[in-house]
Amino acid sequence: MTTNGKPKVAFYWCASCGGCEETVVDLAENILDVVAAVDIVFWPVAMDFKRKDVEAMADGSILACFINGAIRNSEQEEMVEMLRRKSQLVIAYGACSHLGGIPGLANLWDRKSIFQTVFHDGPSTVNPQGTEPQPKLEDHGRHVTLPDFFNTVRALDQVIDVDYYMPGCAPTPKLTLQALQTLLSGKLPPKGTVLSPDTALCKECPRIDTKPDDLAITEFKRPHEILIDEEKCLLAQGIPCMGPATRGGCEALCIKGNMPCSGCFGPPGRVRDYGGKILSALASIVGSRDDAEIVKILDSIPDPIGTFYRYSLPVSMLRRKKMDAVSSEKK
């Protein structure tokens, strides 16, 4: 490890896909400036430092630690608790760390039902002995351990204190670079800031001028069901777009790719339950006053929880499916 006085930065991943790590690489030639300004002291995906190297560091010796991924098991919990002690600033990096993310949708199940599906019922599962992961095993006198798998997925700030949030699945290289520059400048924003503009995505959407004042949807359509007009507001075409309830800053990347916003940046600051807010926005533009017809139109959204809470179930007010409801539905 070098001792050249450059600020130390660490990256860590928990329950995530690796896409956030990819964003750091996507800084492209700018990564050279980053590496010139900081020392990367821990980055399991790219560099060969071990856990014991971090353990050996003094508390608070890392300037900033970027943690991506949700907290799904006991190893992740232990690691982030240690990194919290070693770091002056912790940044929840990416949707999973910020809001629970895609892995957070597993909060519709629990450990038992997930193990049942993955290790027993899966269509491609071959497991005649019915083996399941054990946290402890003794084999020929050797003791082997595995992390504990939790019932409930948590966002990073439900486990440790978090200083800043970097939204997105994944965060854009531009926002990442801005965040790094802000941290290095020493002019720190207030604790708890989400490092992206606090306005709805619609504000920066290139199609905003085609959004009608009075939307009235008579059937929600999924992107594969129609030929999408590349110029027109997606809501006006009946496609559930999460833009009205989602924080901007991504520069409408998905919409520029002719796909609706799926909400990965999470809500703007004053919203407390993202799914409730987008549910409210989409339901109120249903173009009918008839009870049965309203139900029929809303049925064209096949998976409301997966659509409205795609990235934020663990930080929603209800946080997860009721535990006893999960256990009672087992066969």
Add this chain to the structure above:
Amino acid sequence: MSDEKKNPKGAAENWEPKIVCFFCNWCTYLAADLAGTSRIKYAPNMRVVRVMCSGRIDPQFVFEAFAKGADGVFIGGCHPGDCHYQEGNYKALRRFHLLKRVLIGMGIEEDRFRLEWISASEADHLKTAVNDMVAKVRALGPLNLEIPNEVSAREVTAR
């Protein structure tokens, strides 16, 4: 009375359902007022929040009520066509149907969430609807949304 008050298994003996009500200022709230001045008796399990219109009820209010311990949520609004603001009750109706699907998906039983159109003169309707809802929620028992601390599989196997 004693029979219908019998609590389901798992509920403490003195448990009473807590129902959070969001009543529209122009209709259901006045019906509750009328029920009071007419000395109509109904189940005392409601905690009424007056809102200016059923269309003002943000799904966040409903989630918060459940998350903070309500066993049921009851929304009262004006009959179709009667909204003081023309459209509000239709918006409430649309949100209600979609919100109900989300709540069911989260394991919250259908009978815990109810929407009724009750005009200012329908104190009897209010009484019937409230009593019916309290009976149904009582039969379901406490909502029990609590998320238990993670008991590690290690401890479970050690037991």
